[in-house]
Amino acid sequence: MSVLKILPDIYSVGVVDWDVRNFHGHTYTTKRGTSYNAYLIIDDKITLVDTVMGSFTAEFIENIKQIIAPEKIDYIIANHVETDHSGALPEMMRLCPKAKIFGTAKCREGLYKHYYGNWDFQEVKTGDKLKLGKKTLNFIEAAMIHWPDSMFTYCPEEQLLMPNDAFGQHYATSERFDDEVDQCALMDEAAKYYANILWPLSSVILKKIEEIQKMDLPIKMIAPSHGIIWRKDPAKIINAYISWAKNETKPKVAIVYETMWGSTGKMARKIAEGIIQAGISTRIFDVAVTDRTEIIREMLDTRGFLFGSSTHDNDMLPAMAGFLELVRGLRPKNRVASTFGSYGWTGGAAKEMEVVLKEAGIDIASGGPSFKYLPDEREMKACYEFGSDFAKIIKGG
Ligand code: FEO
Numbered sequence: 001m002s003v004l005k006i007l008p009d010i011y012s013v014g015v016v017d018w019d020v021r022n023f024h025g026h027t028y029t030t031k032r033g034t035s036y037n038a039y040l041i042i043d044d045k046i047t048l049v050d051t052v053m054g055s056f057t058a059e060f061i062e063n064i065k066q067i068i069a070p071e072k073i074d075y076i077i078a079n080h081v082e083t084d085h086s087g088a089l090p091e092m093m094r095l096c097p098k099a100k101i102f103g104t105a106k107c108r109e110g111l112y113k114h115y116y117g118n119w120d121f122q123e124v125k126t127g128d129k130l131k132l133g134k135k136t137l138n139f140i141e142a143a144m145i146h147w148p149d150s151m152f153t154y155c156p157e158e159q160l161l162m163p164n165d166a167f168g169q170h171y172a173t174s175e176r177f178d179d180e181v182d183q184c185a186l187m188d189e190a191a192k193y194y195a196n197i198l199w200p201l202s203s204v205i206l207k208k209i210e211e212i213q214k215m216d217l218p219i220k221m222i223a224p225s226h227g228i229i230w231r232k233d234p235a236k237i238i239n240a241y242i243s244w245a246k247n248e249t250k251p252k253v254a255i256v257y258e259t260m261w262g263s264t265g266k267m268a269r270k271i272a273e274g275i276i277q278a279g280i281s282t283r284i285f286d287v288a289v290t291d292r293t294e295i296i297r298e299m300l301d302t303r304g305f306l307f308g309s310s311t312h313d314n315d316m317l318p319a320m321a322g323f324l325e326l327v328r329g330l331r332p333k334n335r336v337a338s339t340f341g342s343y344g345w346t347g348g349a350a351k352e353m354e355v356v357l358k359e360a361g362i363d364i365a366s367g368g369p370s371f372k373y374l375p376d377e378r379e380m381k382a383c384y385e386f387g388s389d390f391a392k393i394i395k396g397g
Helices: 054-065 087-093 105-115 183-215 234-245 264-278 293-298 319-331 349-359 376-397
Strands: 006-008 010-012 015-018 034-036 039-043 047-049 075-077 102-103 119-122 129-131 137-143 151-155 160-162 248-258 281-286 302-309 337-344 368-371
Touching: 006 248, 015 054, 054 087, 075 087, 075 234, 087 105, 102 105, 137 183, 137 319, 183 293, 183 319, 248 264, 248 293, 248 319, 248 376, 264 281, 264 302, 264 337, 281 293, 293 302, 293 319, 302 319, 302 349, 302 376, 319 349, 337 349, 337 376
Parallel strands: 047 075, 075 102, 102 119, 248 281, 248 302, 302 337, 337 368
Antiparallel strands: 006 010, 010 039, 015 034, 039 047, 129 137, 137 151, 151 160
């Protein structure tokens, strides 16, 4: 990423990771890559807001050198401990050992447990301000968005919010701003990021947005730590977050299934026919061959979920088990789900899937079809009718 002035005396000095295809271990696929954004503020006190993934340290330091010698940095704001934003911090502290780090108490603890550095660290809380010269930084604790240490930094003179992970997207681009990129791709990546990382934290996010709105801080630009910067319409992503955090849904259905010899797949398509015939938008995903990150993104604003699995060893098939493990952690609200599938000599998949759905707090609609071996004509008709009935529940909201 080239260094870019985003506001007077504020530079984007982060890096683009074009090649990364998995994040958070392998829980999230990043088909469009990502960026690790960091911001350099030139003022009486030269201040760096966040760093980058450790493997990009050399490129990051070269970026800073295009603006200023790194050893001149006075302050480093650590909005978040996670290594994609703090990985270059040890090298920065080696280059500028007199720099003072600012972050939350949990950030101090977390940085120490990652790097064991004996660094000058000042704890800050919501409401604390740091005067840099002409510009000021205000700190807003943002615990569990998405780690206990997380913090937002706000510059009132520029009406700039730097919320680290919040409002980000895993989206590698040469462009830096929302008005320079494809809007569908941008919102798709923002939604995918929310669904796969932030969804279980929705109640915390909603409260934090309300808290910031009560602070009456004008926001002209949001510069997150991943992806593009929102300058044209920051309200667009704030409003999207409010909608997602409220678990607002559309009358749509996602059918997610795994099949051993094809019967459960056949049932999935027949159920879908009944739903679609009733006028409800529907997507079908074979979880064994579909990117889980994409399915979860689709589920973010979908009201109805149907999970189908053949029975194997009295249980669901393994790709479905792995997927439902993710769903259990996401704890989606305001949804209705049901299950279906085929079995051989005894059932079991539906019961096991329902156990997980109950633990996820999802309402379960009864009547999901479960049939032996290959469904016959009467059973396929029952699948269609179940789809029609499920569509009525979804329409009813
Ligand atoms: Fe982008 Fe929570 O790290």
